[in-house]
Amino acid sequence: MPSEPTDAEPNWVHYEPEEATLVAKTTFNEIDTVFEFELEDRDELGHVPGQFVQVFVPGVGEAPFSVSSSPTKDGPFELCIRKVGSVTTAIHEMEVGDTLGIRGPFGETCDIETFKGNDMLFVAGGIGLAPLRSMINFILYHRDWFRDVTVVYGCKDPTEILFPEEIERWQERDDIRFDITVDEVPEGVEWDDHVGVITTLLPGLKIDAPNTYTIVCGPPVMFQYVQEELDAKEIPHDHIYLSLERRMHCGVGLCGHCQINDLYVCQDGPVFNYEVIKDRPEALS
Amino acid sequence: MTDIEIKEEYVTRVEGHGNIVVNAANGEVENCEWQIVESPRYFESMFIGKNYEAVPHITSRICGICSASHVNSSLKAVENAIGVEISEQDRKLRKLSLNGEMVQSHVLHVGYLALPDLVGSKSVLPLAASHRDEVETVIRLHRLGNELLETTAGRSVHTERLIPGGFSRIPSERDLEDLRGKLEGAWDDLDAVVEFLGTLTDELPEFERETEFISLTHPDEYALLDGVIYSSDTGEMRNEDYESIVNEYIVPQSSAKFTKHARESYFVGALARVNNNFDQLSPKAKEVAAAFGLEPVCHDPFMNNVAQVVELAHLFEYSIDLIDELLDAGLEPQSDYNRPDITPEDGRGIGIVEAPRGILIHDYTFEDGTCRKANSVIPTNQNHANIQHDMEAFVPTILDEDEAEITRKLEMLVRAYDPCISCSTHYLEVEFVEG
Amino acid sequence: MKVIRKSDFDDLVNGLIESDPREVVGVQDDGTKYVFKPLERAADLSLDYDVTMLSPKKYFFPQKERLVQYRESEDGYEMLRDWSSEGKIIVGVHPYDLIAIEQLDRIFIDTQQDEPYRRKRENSLLIGVNMQAVSEWSFAGSMGTAVTDSGFDLMLTDLEDRYAVEIGSRKGSKLLEESPVREATLEEVDEVERITDELPEKFEKGIEFPPEKLPSLLDENYDNMAVWDEYADGCLSCGTCNVICPTCYCFNVDVVDFITDDTGGTVRRWDGCLLEDFAAVAGGENFREETVQRHRHRLMRKGNYIYERFGDIACIGCGRCTQHCVADVADPAEIYNKLWRSTNA
Amino acid sequence: MSKSTNMKPRVAFFDFTGCEGDQLQVINLEEKLLELVEIVEIASFREASSAHSDDYDIAFVEGSATTPHDAERLEEIRENATTVVALGSCATIAGINAIRNSQDFEAVKERVYGGEGDLFESWSEAKPIGAVIDVDYEIPGCPIDRQEFLRVLTDLVRGREPKMVNYPVCLECKLNENTCAYLRDDICLGPVTRGGCNSICVNGGTRCWGCRGLVKNPNENAACDVLEEHGLTTDEVMNFYNLYFGWQRTEEVVQ
């Protein structure tokens, strides 16, 4: 006997998604698109930067995605999604006006309070820019709370650059340093900026290590190399945060799939302090 | 008269792969062949070196449609060879499993494979729109056969509970009571099929050819699981002599072996059983037979479909009787994971049952519980020669019709036999060769 | 403490079967083992069992459970919760299983607030029974889980023709209202005490150190590959030790629908961290690809991770995994003892 | 979200060397089959229909390939279909047909056809169809499980990737609260056999025979140890394995 849908207590996890409507989509390339969703029953998602939502596509499945927009942005929230499998493909096939299910926001992230008065360094690889963008825009909104802000972004090639217009605006600002690099430039593509893997950008940065907080997001292989560079700069390990990805079936610390040793990515993360995870052998490989 | 060239590859709505080839010029039949083009499966060889528990498991895979008959006949052969007896209760449950399969198979044949011919359709699927009630009736009856099989043997295709020495698990009394209720509830459906078919028998081509009918026979019952081989020409014979009864031989147009006994060919299956054992049919079955004017000895192969419907009535009544006997005696409980303690003797064993399509024979020799020699004679093999001779007699009578109609009628003839070619080895195709 | 005659207890159970809207389930002998299954009459109970195959966890956290149902309509999808709130009356739960349920309560109810679990749990009634027989694989005595004074609505102790009944909740005491029960005599109270005092000693197997030491023992031995490999080499990665365990609760969520329907739903079903694909993500990366990683993860989780998070040692020593592991490599007591000896030799 | 406006997918069934039990399982869907044909169009289903067309999207292929003629037909099917699904053990792992692969082929022919075994063309080995053409998906089982067939077809029609179960039968067997064969002096291939059948054979009181083939990474050494501990000789273990695993073990594991 299905239970009555009305008597749920709001704080309890009951797995029923909220309806959300796709109100806009902007396509960057064949595999990356940013989607704007509006919730049926509330105005705001109420997330903090770094948190994620579980997106349920009826008939296909559920998958976690970081919220890519900053909470300081009014109206619909944004998810930037790379097409890699069934759920992501189904979302890519949606048209404006279509609906799907959302649960969340979920997850623990970094406490932005502790960053106040410090330099901020963001290192994003590929689709890793999607979760960081929420934080970057939040920090730019409260720009005067922080000292220097630097974003380093690496992509496979120029066609895979996410949010190109926004990046242009960031690059035009003089209160933020934005460096970009691509691994390679395919024939016929115009590119007059840096070429090389992301770690080639890091040595050139002037960093006030004790007063810098770093947030990194990208594929697992990238972490290792970026960390070597950050160590070279002597950034304290508890000043470094990583956003990690695992398989998730609940988002609420039960299903066990996202477990890294004793930690749950969906609850203790997805944004982790490096000091916390560096001794967990399962975290980075 | 036009020349005729029929080459019907892979006759449809039969189990397995067979071709029909006919060519005629100036009203003269030049060639008329029933070809079996199923890829050889080499079953007899697969048994070699396998132990007595695996042999029936493999045998089942000879044919998806009559797997329970294969298992039952295989088990009889294994048990005879290694010296194992089963209980009366197990025998009755095995009979029920065999009944379930025969119901399933007959309904499949009459309702899904033959019926479309009679109403001029290519398959049963479009009939779901035009004859919804009839199709739903057929489906209900088909499922009932499967339920009989599932309740007793665990699964409808490739049984799991029938094992040497008995059953790994038996149904509960409640399962049997449920089943009995369903059987009792099926009479209306059967009556509906009888009535519907009655309106269509005019569609059956007219044809008769005298032939020999071979089946099992048993003094006390309409023989299905047990009995001895009986011929309408020569009477009762000894099961041990099956090789000299069936006389298997190889013909070039067929990867299945052909057989013959007293004449050039013989007939096995529902019509043979009804012809040979008519008196032992249940009362209801005899009523159905009367409704169609079927009485022994009937030499019209197209009446095989009718004989199957007659048997359906018998199988329902017989199953209800068996369940009553089991329930009256009370089920002897056994472990949910029964595995009889068997010390296999060396020896040879023959197992013969009536499969839906006729007598099915397995013959094994075991040493130390391991199969050293195996032979199988499959019902459809035994009918191939009869189909061939029927075709030879039938084609000249319909030569004035057009090719499409000749083809259709020849296919109907083949289908009437309900051939199960993947057993016999697999296909049906009519080939009209240039004349 | 109360006392009820066995025949009166049977009447009580039969009354529940007859009139309570909830299904009554209990421990029964299925011929080859004991299982919790729906009860047709009290006489079918086998309360002198040693251990059941699956634990009563299956009634609050079913093997397969619909979570959400959706229906396609003109303007999008309608999505409704679809899980059941139905509780059960469960008769014959041993103390270690009661403790396992209390652990799951702390996780599913107190901490993670899983509503499908909570509803079924809160609508249920647990009638416990003290062990009369001890499973040869169990080591509950050494885990401190052979007896318990909480987690039940009623707790029975067999006193030949009577049961001593301890009441654990208001729901429990209400249950007894209609039945002829009397206060236990002093002797009867003593007898129950003697039985429960002796119970922990009845186990032949045990861990050779106090369970409190388990979390730090595992911390120290995370890299003790000699021991982990010894067991993982024989492991079939079949997940048996996961699904059989009363404290395991990992799950997967699948979408299920049928081709011709415009409705469908999600189903959560038990998963196991020993299964090969458990920690694989889209794109092919598998974070615990090697059997030994998965095997170690399970034993770390039982003795360390859950403890760090929720404060419980998540192995209650029932021995089910030992009994049912086909390859005979799952026994936590044996593995923990080996680690203990290799560290304290 | 709006329902994608698909054309009716066209489905065809083909049979090679096998018992046609898998197609019978499709017919055994009973009423569901009638519902099914409202969603998909049956282009070819020889066992049940005389209608035939070479225009189809999804081809379900049952049976093993055993002759050069089979190979030609398979190539044709591959060319016509967008998606080829192997149906049942004979098609996915050569099934029991592979038992004879380890026997001397001359002896095999002799046993069945006496001196006239060469009248009929056949390879000395029975092969799964994946050894002859590219296969997109597999539905193992002898016979297939009806629910699994429906799940795969539903996935294909809805544009989802059908996923094959990759855990051993044991898992399902434990969930069904069966008494393990090894605890009752029997033997069983459940520990290395791909699940998805809901351990139906053990539920019926027997053992798993391995009909769905090996899981992706079976721990065969451990499974053999278990069998030997329960009294089987190495030869007997191999004989048991070769009921269904013959092809996989020679072609996939050993190579």
Ligand SMILES: Cc1cc2nc3c(=O)[nH]c(=O)nc-3n(C[C@H](O)[C@H](O)[C@H](O)COP(=O)(O)OP(=O)(O)OC[C@H]3O[C@@H](n4cnc5c(N)ncnc54)[C@H](O)[C@@H]3O)c2cc1C
């Ligand atoms: C916290 C978090 C934030 C993420 N943020 C983003 C983002 O902003 N943008 C983005 O493009 N991607 C993000 N991802 C990755 C994204 O979740 C996966 O790409 C997605 O799950 C793939 O699903 P699929 O069905 O398309 O792929 P498939 O390959 O079809 O997935 C196969 C199945 O594997 C399971 N699965 C595989 N990987 C995951 C996973 N990571 N989580 C859950 N289930 C999985 C699912 O059950 C899925 O049905 C994030 C992941 C996490 C954990």
Ligand code: SF4
């Ligand atoms: S790990 Fe084993 S012994 Fe411990 S609680 Fe789980 S099943 Fe019981």
Ligand code: SF4
């Ligand atoms: S009976 Fe077979 S499938 Fe079941 S648990 Fe035992 S070994 Fe595994």
Ligand code: SF4
């Ligand atoms: S239990 Fe084994 S033999 Fe039986 S269906 Fe499943 S895989 Fe096949």
